[in-house]
Amino acid sequence: MHVFxxxxxxxxxxxxxxxxxxxxxxxxxxxxxxxxxxxxxxxxPVPVLRGLGTAWVNIFRNTPLTLIIFFCYFGLFSTLGLSLAEDLDLNNYWLGVVGLSVYTASFVCEAVRSGINTVPNGQAEAARAIGLSFFQTLRIVVLPQAGRAVVAPLGSVLIALCKNATIVGTIGLMESSSVMKDLINSNGDAVIAIFAVFAGTFAALLIPTGYFFGWLANRLAVKR
Structure with a gap:
């Protein structure tokens, strides 16, 4: 531990x-x-919207995250000149956020859609019977109930997102994986100790997070 x-x-x-x-x-x-x-x-119920949502999920969920992050940096920033901040680290940070968001949104979408499917059809039919529009029905009636069913899946998505965030180091942001690589390069005699500290930190962050979402899911579960 002399490294630290x-x-x-x-x-x-x-x-x-x-x-x-x-x-x-x-x-x-x-x-x-x-x-x-x-x-x-x-x-x-609008075919164009259904097609847009399906295309987004199928494209981004089946594209490696590394390619998306590289596109954000080399495509949007280097080639097209899209700059999200003057400071280079901050710019790389926001490019990473964009890449992580569009990728993770496809998994959030499927988790939420699975929750929507758990809501009995009669709930939506009753809402439409009293004159609510589709989006009003979704916002007022369906999503509040679906949200209780997707706490655990969304927790898993959040944990995966935290681990996936290390990929942003490939475009120059000095996040944890980049720092670990530099420390290992300069302290070759302490490779195991350095790895243990970084892996242990992730475990200390994510294991309690997993238990918390599991507890919350049980607490909010609808008893049928």
Whole structure:
């Protein structure tokens, strides 16, 4: 553990995990909003919207995340000149958030759609019978009930997102995996210790998260 006794190494370790948490938080919010919208498209009575939602899910869910992150950097930023911030690290961060969000939204969409399918058809029929539109029915009647059924799946998506956030290091952001690589390169005699610290930190973050979502899912489960 002498590696982390060096203040510079310890600061890099903390900074790397802070970037991971920032990436996870921002991408989770955007992916949830986009995923719910895509789920609404997928169950919409409008064929164009259903086709758009289906195409999004099929394309992004079956495209490697690394390719999406590379496209955001080399396609949107380097080739098309799309800059999301003046600072390079901040720009790479937002490009990473975009890539993670559009990818994760496809999984959120399917999780939410599965929750929508658990709501009895009679609920939607009753809502339409009193004059609610499709989106009003979805927002007021269906989604609040579906949300209780998808807590555990969304928790799994969040955990996967946190781990996937390490891929953003491939475009130059010094998140945890990049910091670990640099520490291993400069401290070859402490490879196992460095790996144990980084892997242990992820485990300390994600194992309690998994238990929390499992508890929350049981607490909110609808007893039928």
């Amino acid at each position: 006794a060096d203040q510079a190494n310890f600061d890099a370790y903390v900074s790397g995990f802070l970037w991971i948490l920032k990436l996870t938080g921002a991408a989770a919010v955007l992916a949830l909003l986009l995923g719910v919208l895509l789920a609404a498209f997928r169950v919409s």
